[in-house]
Amino acid sequence: KQEVTQIPAALSVPEGENLVLNCSFTDSAIYNLQWFRQDPGKGLTSLLLIQSSQREQTSGRLNASLDKSSGRSTLYIAASQPGDSATYLCAVDGTGNQFYFGTGTSLTVIP
Amino acid sequence: ETGVTQSPTHLIKTRGQQVTLRCSSQSGHNTVSWYQQALGQGPQFIFQYYREEENGRGNFPPRFSGLQFPNYSSELNVNALELDDSALYLCASSLEQRNTEAFFGQGTRLTVV
Numbered sequence: 642k643q644e645v646t647q648i649p650a651a652l653s654v655p656e657g658e659n660l661v662l663n664c665s666f667t668d669s670a671i672y673n674l675q676w677f678r679q680d681p682g683k684g685l686t687s688l689l690l691i692q693s694s695q696r697e698q699t700s701g702r703l704n705a706s707l708d709k710s711s712g713r714s715t716l717y718i719a720a721s722q723p724g725d726s727a728t729y730l731c732a733v734d735g736t737g738n739q740f741y742f743g744t745g746t747s748l749t750v751i752p
Numbered sequence: 753e754t755g756v757t758q759s760p761t762h763l764i765k766t767r768g769q770q771v772t773l774r775c776s777s778q779s780g781h782n783t784v785s786w787y788q789q790a791l792g793q794g795p796q797f798i799f800q801y802y803r804e805e806e807n808g809r810g811n812f813p814p815r816f817s818g819l820q821f822p823n824y825s826s827e828l829n830v831n832a833l834e835l836d837d838s839a840l841y842l843c844a845s846s847l848e849q850r851n852t853e854a855f856f857g858q859g860t861r862l863t864v865v
Contacts, residue, residue, distance in 0.1 A: 645794070645805075651781075672850055672851040675853065677843050678858070681838070682757075682859075682861065683858055683859065684756075684795065684842055684856045684858040684859045685795075685842065685844075686856075686857035687826055687853060687854065687855060687856070690853045691837065692851070704769050704798050718788055730794060732794075732795075732854075733853075734850060734851060738785075738800045738802075738807050738808030738850055739797035739800065739808055739810060740785075740787075740795070740797065740844075740854065741797075742787075742794030742795045742796075744792070744793055744794045745794060748768075
């Protein structure tokens with residue numbers, strides 16, 4: 642069964658810092674990996690989708706990489722802002738027509 | 753903001769009751785998936801509907817059931833509610849059953865007392 646782990650569970654940084662969130666998964670047979678943002682009590686907002694054949698995707702200040710063979714993905718956030726404060730979830734599209742989610746990284750950006 | 757809408761946004765039910773949650777998928781999307789998210793946890797897959805047929809199911813008991821309509825909107829029904837069913841229920845729509853970007857609604861917060 643696919644297991645997805647996100648490290649760290651929580652992160653607090655001063656505004657302006659660059660930061661990296663980590664995601665690892667146990668089964669490399671994936672179709673794609675998607676990063677989401679979740680504000681407290683809200684739904685999920687899609688940030689980036691990386692197909693299994695791709696190595697990275699970029700959107701604005703966000704860059705996500707994928708190393709399928711080692712079962713790892715990173716989300717890089719440049720020049721963090723207080724509005725980036727949220728929980729970031731990594732999800733792997735694997736077998737069984739479902740996403741497997743990690744438990745997320747809770748990010749706080751301090752003004 | 754995605755085109756996926758869920759109703760209601762909040763709901764309080766008593767243990768043993770039944771509940772129906774609704775989801776309108778994004779225009780053109782034929783696949784709807786439902787997830788349960790307990791506090792502090794990642795979402796857990798309940799089931800997926802593709803073109804009105806159940807197309808995959810997670811580790812949830814049969815009292816969790818669903819339906820997808822010809823317009824691809826969907827319902828999640830939960831019978832005999834238990835206290836542990838209290839969670840945020842999320843609906844996701846996608847263009848196809850796999851390997852396409854998923855768009856989530858804002859969720860329904862269910863509290864069972």
